[in-house]
Amino acid sequence: MRLIILGSTGLVGRYLLDLALANPDVSHIVAPVRRAIPAQEKLFAPVVDFDCLPDAPWWQADAIVCALGTTMRKAGSQQAFRRIDHDYPLLVARLGKQNGVNVFVLNSALGAKAQSLFFYNRVKGETERDLQALGFGSLTFVRPGLIGGMREERRPVERMLQILFGAIGPVLPSQYRINPAQKIAQAMLDAALAARPGVHAIASDLLV
Ligand SMILES: NC(=O)c1ccc[n+]([C@@H]2O[C@H](COP(=O)([O-])OP(=O)(O)OC[C@H]3O[C@@H](n4cnc5c(N)ncnc54)[C@H](OP(=O)(O)O)[C@@H]3O)[C@@H](O)[C@H]2O)c1
Incomplete structure (x- = not known):
């Protein structure tokens, strides 16, 4: 499958990229980024401006997985x-949809x-609602609570929690x-590969 990964330089996104690179069912990965990342086999990582995304042929894919986001x-x-957290995933989803993508996670x-x-919570909910309106054949929301893992940047409150x-x-x-x-990341990749028809949510208690 051809997979598009958004947020591939983040904590969840880096795992997603590694898992997808190692998965034989994923033949091509496109990971649009705002700062260049090292080249790897089967990976194309165009540097883009998310305020002005290009409508390029590489949006043609089987699935998009989006771990892009920030903090207040x-x-x-x-x-x-x-x-x-709302507009960028929607922009990406619309471009994907126009280019035939039918699976979004x-x-x-x-x-x-x-x-x-x-x-x-409202922004996340509005993002989910507006993605549903686009009519993907398979749409999955993975809903973690506190994300665990080592970050390069300091987030003292998250670390304390x-x-x-x-x-x-x-x-x-x-x-x-x-x-x-x-x-x-594994739940996101699994959902993209399974492409179950309909709208699905994966709750935090399934991600421990
Ligand atoms: N932290 C938590 O405990 C928690 C809990 C529940 C849900 N979430 C959600 O989970 C998602 C992923 O979390 P994470 O911890 O993996 O995120 P993260 O480590 O902060 O990574 C965020 C990703 O989004 C990209 N990004 C951020 N701002 C951008 C911008 N202005 N333009 C382009 N790319 C941008 C980052 O790119 P750069 O590397 O270039 O900055 C990075 O690839 C987020 O949507 C977050 O809201 C987080």
């Missing part, structure tokens, strides 16, 4: 956060809900336990 702190404003979040009172949740994990309800980035 990095984005700097609600508007900038929404642009990255999104790394969403626990609590995603378009009517949520919380801005983060990881230590806390790691310590009390066994007594927490399974939906609130840490979701390792590799598990999330």
